[in-house]
Each structure stands twice: as C-alpha cells, then as structure tokens.
Amino acid sequence: MAGRLEGKAAIVSGAGQTPGETIGNGRAIALLFAREGAEVLCVDRILERAEETAAMIEKEGGKAFAVQANIVKAADCEAVAKAALDRWGRIDILVNNVGIGGGDGPAHRIEEAAFDRILEVNLKGAWLITRAVLGPMREKNAGSIVNISSLASTAGGGQVAYEVSKAGVNRLTTSVAQSNGRYLVRCNAITPGLMDTPMAIEGIARASGRTAQEVRDERNPRVPLGGRMGTAWDTAYAALFLASDEARFITGAILPVDGGGGVRIG
Numbered sequence: 001m002a003g004r005l006e007g008k009a010a011i012v013s014g015a016g017q018t019p020g021e022t023i024g025n026g027r028a029i030a031l032l033f034a035r036e037g038a039e040v041l042c043v044d045r046i047l048e049r050a051e052e053t054a055a056m057i058e059k060e061g062g063k064a065f066a067v068q069a070n071i072v073k074a075a076d077c078e079a080v081a082k083a084a085l086d087r088w089g090r091i092d093i094l095v096n097n098v099g100i101g102g103g104d105g106p107a108h109r110i111e112e113a114a115f116d117r118i119l120e121v122n123l124k125g126a127w128l129i130t131r132a133v134l135g136p137m138r139e140k141n142a143g144s145i146v147n148i149s150s151l152a153s154t155a156g157g158g159q160v161a162y163e164v165s166k167a168g169v170n171r172l173t174t175s176v177a178q179s180n181g182r183y184l185v186r187c188n189a190i191t192p193g194l195m196d197t198p199m200a201i202e203g204i205a206r207a208s209g210r211t212a213q214e215v216r217d218e219r220n221p222r223v224p225l226g227g228r229m230g231t232a233w234d235t236a237y238a239a240l241f242l243a244s245d246e247a248r249f250i251t252g253a254i255l256p257v258d259g260g261g262g263v264r265i266g
C-alpha cells in the first residue's frame with residue numbers, strides 16, 4: 001500500500017542521526033513518511049544531520065526541509081511549529097524521536113547532572129515540542145502525535161534516568177491523549193526493544209570499549225523473536241501506522257516493537 005500519508009504535513013524531531021553502519025529511528029521514520037506521501041520537516045540539534053536526511057528524501061523525489069532546534073528550549077520548539085505553519089499552514093503529524101543516554105547508571109551511582117540532563121532531553125523536550133503543536137492541531141480538529149519511548153520504560157534496571165524518562169514519556173502520551181481526544185488529536189507511543197541503530201550499537205561500543213559486532217553478538221541472543229535485534233525500519237513502520245488514518249480510532253496506546261522482549265522471562 002502506498003500513499004498512506006498522502007497530503008500530510010509531518011514534523012520529525014531527531015531526524016538526523018549519529019554516525020554508524022545502520023540507520024537510526026528518526027531518519028528511517030522521515031524517509032518512510034516521505035515515501036508514503038508526507039511532506040516532512042526534519043528537525044535536529046545538528047543542522048547538517050537534518051539537512052542530510054532532507055536531501056535523502058528529496059533525492060527520492062519527496063518533499064522535505066530541515067530546521068535546527070534544541071528541543072529543551074521552548075523558543076526553539078515554538079520556532080519549529082512556526083516553520084511548519086509558515087510552510088504548510090497546518091501540522092498533521094508530530095513524531096517525538098529525540099532521546100539520549102550517557103552517564104547513566106543505577107540509582108545509587110548516577111550523578112545528579114546526568115540524571116537532570118537525560119530527564120530534560122527525553123521527557124521535558126518531548127513535552128515542549130508537543131505543547132508547541134497542540135494549538136494548531138486542536139484548532140484544526142485533527143492531528144497525530146507519535147512518541148518514541150523504549151522497552152526500558154517498563155523493563156530494565158541499570159539505567160535509572162533513561163528508564164524514568166521513558167516511563168514519563170509513556171504517561172505524557174496517555175495524558176495528552178486523554179485531554180485532546182475531544183479535538184480529534186491522537187497521541188500514541190512506541191516502545192522499541194533491542195534495536196540495531198547507530199545510537200544503540202556504536203554508542204554502546206564506544207562506551208564499553210568493544211567493537212560494534214561484539215555488541216551485536218551480545219544483544220542478538222537476548223531477543224526472543226528469532227534471536228536478532230530489530231532495526232529502525234521496524235520502528236518506522238509502527239510509527240507510520242499510528243500516524244496514518246488507519247489508526248484513527250487508536251489513542252493513548254503504548255505499542256511494543258521489541259521482538260517479544262517485554263514478555264521475556266528469565
């Protein structure tokens with residue numbers, strides 16, 4: 001099926017990606033949305049990465065443009081919404097994909113600065129950009145917000161700040177869904193599990209002093225479904241469904257995309 005987002009205007013935050021051998025969630029989502037007919041505003045803290053994603057879309061014949069923004073700054077989030085409205089006159093879709101780790105650990109060991117930084121980016125940032133688009137969506141009586149959360153929001157144990165921040169994203173999702181349903185604005189979240197993305201694989205490899213392949217070899221057997229991690233395309237296709245009119249009666253859902261990781265025992 002093609003054209004599932006035909007005529008839609010979509011903002012994808014975190015649409016650039018860290019360098020790596022594979023593709024990240026934000027870039028995969030932006031590319032897939034454009035292939036399905038959406039015009040895409042690619043947002044990233046590093047403009048060159050957002051521009052690279054936009055250029056990839058345009059090379060395939062899609063429509064996209066890039067904006068630099070730090071989503072922990074309210075003014076930047078408002079500027080993103082304004083850029084979309086200036087270009088399209090509406091905002092149909094927002095995908096909140098920005099997320100960080102680094103410096104995390106169990107509750108007894110993490111430093112306060114790391115805890116604050118992760119919560120600010122992963123949770124406050126998602127709220128700020130959501131707040132910026134809700135006005136236009138409510139006025140239009142239509143909109144779909146998709147938050148990229150994590151399996152760590154419900155399972156884990158070694159990264160307290162990341163886990164708490166993503167649990168907060170889940171609750172942000174249900175709260176926004178509850179308070180905006182009357183305006184036909186939907187809000188759902190995806191909880192990816194172990195994924196083969198640059199942030200996960202290369203990031204862990206650098207932090208642990210291992211090769212990327214060593215990290216893959218350690219992570220793959222932990223996935224119940226086939227013993228292999230998912231990819232950013234698995235996340236992207238879930239986001240496509242939730243953003244599309246096919247999911248018009250779905251809001252407040254937390255959708256696992258984890259190869260069974262959330263139900264694994266032992």
